[in-house]
Amino acid sequence: MIRVGVGGWVFEPWRGTFYPEGLPQKRELEHAGRIFTTLEINGTYYGSQKPESFRRWHDEVPEGFVFTLKAPRFATNRKRLSEAGPSITRFLDSGILELKDKLGPINWQFLPTKRFEPDDFAAFLALLPPEHGGRRLRHAVELRHESFRDPALIAMTRERGIAVVTAGDSEHPQIADATADFAYVRIMGTRPEEPEGYPAADLDRWAERARALAGGDAPADLDCVAAGTPQATGPRDVFLFVISGHKPANPAAAQALLRRVG
Template identity: 35%
Template sequence: MALGGIRIGISGWRYAPWRGKFYPKGLRQKDELAYAASKFPTVEINGTFYSLQSPDSFRQWAAATPDNFVFAVKGRTTLEIDHKRRLRHAIEIRHDSFRTPAFIALLRKHRIGLVCADTVDWPLLMDLTADFIYCRLHGSEELYASGYDDTTLKRWAIRVAAWAKGREPADALRVTAKPAPRPAGASKGRDVYVYFDNDAKVRAPVDAARLAQLVKPALR
């Protein structure tokens, strides 16, 4: 079976506490995205969730990153783009009222991904609803702050590997027992996107890099 693509990165990149720790001392702020893109194949844009961004900002971000780099854009409403670009949608739930088979069925009907969000405050679900997986690791002990030890990251690496192979993890937390639709093409796995959002204590880039290392042996 052909593996789906795996991209592991960070949520946001402009954080003052990262300067001199993740970012080298003296690095210009305008060069931080380019530096992050040299370490990770994808970044989630947080600012688009809180306010509209100018077209010029998007042009600058695109110019600062490689052609094969992937941005995940957080938002509240639909986005209009040209048809040359593929647009996928994923929804992150933050209330237990979404723990229903009906909601999972609705996402599957429209091929919208269910964000697998690891956090102490919101539901953690792994029901597969689209041809890709979208994970946001916010910190399972302290929101936006706690890091992930190797034992926990190895568990996530096994999950990522299973998803990329078109399977489901043995420990998947689901609200429905109904099998997920197979990815398009019987021999193709699912694309997997993982973003670390535990930025407060400069854990996100460290944990993202470590998970990327651990996924490799898990794929064997």
């Protein structure tokens, strides 16, 4: 399944544009949940959330909707990633399982200054459990330093079935290699002069890429690191987020993509 959404749902410029005039703020997630098929929760990156918050979020969106979570910065913004175990455990025990079947992938985002140190990064990946509390977990790593464009990184993530976030239309290095049974894409190129954030041709292109990823292919116009190695993994879920760029236009771009991918 191809899921499309935006980052978060609380943003004042969306009120009166994406959100209907007069809609109470407490109903904004409910509204976004009817429009999109996924949302990336950003608040979990900055601090712990309460179990009752996860329960409320679960109840405010329809069946079939899936959240993704940005993992806490305390786990990834550190010199020695191998020492992140306690932070990872606290996060997993913070109530995320209250999302139940609406819990999607967890995005472990790294600072642009964080370099690839193979042994330490392999130790970090080993700390990410494939399941917690009887529920399967899906992990993705968002790597924003050029040093991660290394075949060794592809091998270690593929071995553990951990996705590498594909950055689109951004200054971050692009790593589109298939390493898991799902794809996680964040595109950041919306512009204020475009009513739908992107020109129609660019939206068509991203929709085509999403369909290729869902079919298990690596689109030829996305940049893979391990050139010459097999990329197809079979059908995959795709999580595609319109992030950053000209943020006021991101909901329009995401809706345009949803229309294209059905």
